[in-house]
Structure formats: C-alpha cells, structure tokens
Amino acid sequence: MNDAKLDFLKELANIGTGHATTALSQMLSGRLFQLVVPDAQMLPFDQAADYVGGLEQVIVGIFVVVSGDVRGHMAFLLPVDSALVLVRLLTEDDSGEINELARSALQELGNIMITSYLNALAKMTTLLMAPSVPGVAVDMAGAVWQSILAGAEVTDEVTVIRTEFFADGEAIEGHILFLPDDDDFKQIARMLGLEEV
Amino acid sequence: MTEVFVNMGQISAFKTQGILTTVGLGSCVGVTLYDDLAKVGVMGHIFLPRSRERDAGAPPGKYADTGIPAMIDEAVRLGAQRSRLKAKMAGGANLFPNLNANSTSIGTQNIEAVTEHLKKHGIAIIGKDVAGDYGRKMRFFVDTGVVTVTAIGKEAVKI
Numbered sequence: 001m002n003d004a005k006l007d008f009l010k011e012l013a014n015i016g017t018g019h020a021t022t023a024l025s026q027m028l029s030g031r032l033f034q035l036v037v038p039d040a041q042m043l044p045f046d047q048a049a050d051y052v053g054g055l056e057q058v059i060v061g062i063f064v065v066v067s068g069d070v071r072g073h074m075a076f077l078l079p080v081d082s083a084l085v086l087v088r089l090l091t092e093d094d095s096g097e098i099n100e101l102a103r104s105a106l107q108e109l110g111n112i113m114i115t116s117y118l119n120a121l122a123k124m125t126t127l128l129m130a131p132s133v134p135g136v137a138v139d140m141a142g143a144v145w146q147s148i149l150a151g152a153e154v155t156d157e158v159t160v161i162r163t164e165f166f167a168d169g170e171a172i173e174g175h176i177l178f179l180p181d182d183d184d185f186k187q188i189a190r191m192l193g194l195e196e197v
Numbered sequence: 198m199t200e201v202f203v204n205m206g207q208i209s210a211f212k213t214q215g216i217l218t219t220v221g222l223g224s225c226v227g228v229t230l231y232d233d234l235a236k237v238g239v240m241g242h243i244f245l246p247r248s249r250e251r252d253a254g255a256p257p258g259k260y261a262d263t264g265i266p267a268m269i270d271e272a273v274r275l276g277a278q279r280s281r282l283k284a285k286m287a288g289g290a291n292l293f294p295n296l297n298a299n300s301t302s303i304g305t306q307n308i309e310a311v312t313e314h315l316k317k318h319g320i321a322i323i324g325k326d327v328a329g330d331y332g333r334k335m336r337f338f339v340d341t342g343v344v345t346v347t348a349i350g351k352e353a354v355k356i
Binding site: 045046048049050055056058061063064065132133135136137138139140141142143144145146147149150151153155156 | 204205206207220221222223224225244245249251252254255256259290291292293294295296303304330331332333334349
C-alpha cells in the first residue's frame, strides 16, 4: 500500500476516534483520553488472525455492521479490566463482573462511540454510514476477532484501521477498528479528491 | 509432545503423535479427521462455508467445501485409509447473537457446511461441541484421537 493511502487512512482514523473519545469523555464527566497514532494496514488473510495479540486473553468486543453508502464493520475492543473500570464509572457498579447491566452499559457506550466516529466521517464525505445495533461479546480475544473477520467475510486481504487510546488517571485502554469494504473505501477516497490513492 | 497451532484457514497433520490446537474458535469450525489404526490425525480451521470466485487464491482450508476434501487428501497422503476416517468438530458459535437475529449466523452456516461435506465423503461425525454464543479452544491428541474443548468459565469437554 502506498504512503498516500496509508496517510489518508490514518487521518480518517484520527478524526473518527477523536470524535469517539470526545463522546466517551462527555459520558465520563470530562475525563481526558489520549490517542496513540493510528495504524492502518492491509493485512493478508494469513496474518489477520494474529493482528490482535493474546488470543486466549479475555476481552470485551463490541461489534457493529455499517451500512449505507459505505459498508463495512467496526469494532471496539478492550481488555476486560478496562471494561470493568468503564462500567464502574458509568453505572457505579463495582461488582467486578460483566453482568447484564454491565453488558448493556458497554453496548450503549460502544453505540455512542461508534456512531460519533461514523458521523465524523459522514460529515466529511457527505456519505451515509449507518451503524447497526451493537453486539457485545466477552470472550477469548481470538474468538472475538475471528468472528469479526468472518462477519466481514474477509477474502485475501483486509483493510484494518486501528486507533489505540488510553485515559488520563484511569486504567482504561482500548482499540477502535474500522474494516471498510474495499470498493466503498475507494468511494470515500474519491469524495475527498484522493482519486489515485 | 510437539504442539502445532492451526490458524484460520490452515490444515495441519501429525502421524503417530503430536498435538494439534486451535485457539479462539468463534464462528469458525475446527474439524479433526482421525484414522485410529494408522494413527493419522488432521485438523482444519474452517473460516466460512463456501469458497468464492473472488477469493480464488485462498488456501483450501479456509472454506468448508474445499477444506474437507483437502483434509481427506492430507490424511490419505500420511497413510490413513479413507474408509477408517472419523471426524470430530467444535466451534460454529455466534458471539454476537443480536446482530444475526433475522438470518442464519456464519457459525451455523459453517456447522451445516462441514456436516454436509463430511457426509458427502462418507465420514461419520463421532463427537462434537458446537454452536452456542461463546468461543472455544480445541486440542487434538493424535496418539489417542482424544479431542478436548475448553471455553471461558466452562468445564472442559472431551469429545
């Protein structure tokens, strides 16, 4: 993949995740989040499985299907410890387990973050990108990630745009991933006048 | 004993002894073929049910329709007798049930496709731990043919 395309993908991720973490910050009474420089890659299928490390670690995965002018898939992945901190801050439940209340809080949080991310991209491109209701899984990272790749029906390679973020003063970290369908991704590039990327 | 990890779309095999493992089966289906006399064991990690034209260069093990015949060929190549092969399978879960409320989940499609293609090749399924909404880890001990399946917060299952 050429540098221009890579830069473009990173810029998209920056804008999207910036909006998503602002939304999260507002839900968490102004806590600030730091973004790590985004990572954009075209992964060959045989390397996709290992893209998220620690395949047996328990993580929380929030997954949505994106439809509209641009189709694709989005995921918000976070270690279970981070999810528990978010749940405690959102619901004042400090039971330390992902119960039904925690699940629905995380689903809502994922919904707000992913919607903010997509809205930012939609505004910039005037293309419609509508998220589905999010699904939430608490499971082995490998199983969650593999199900996301299968949901996206990945063929020989997959474009993954990832931004890592963490919170100031709280042990919260996570990743937001966008897996645009390739044809639709070209459409975004065209809208932004990046025809030949 | 040597342990080999079988990633999405891969097929691996051992003769006599060795452990074949897949970690993080979500909607994917892990399939094992075993000839208990020749002690030949093959494991596949099926990603989707049907191969497609626009993914012509994919490894055969990625799809159920191409993966099952490729697994049989591999078993035979290592000295297994086709008529003695028995299959076990695990996985095919749906981790995000609310996203598939109105359609058949990929996990279910994978289970159906693997079952269909095993049947087509006359191979009996003698053990399975499939479906549900949780991920699994599958380990296949080729010296005995035993397959264990583990999941977060669940008792290990021997199939």
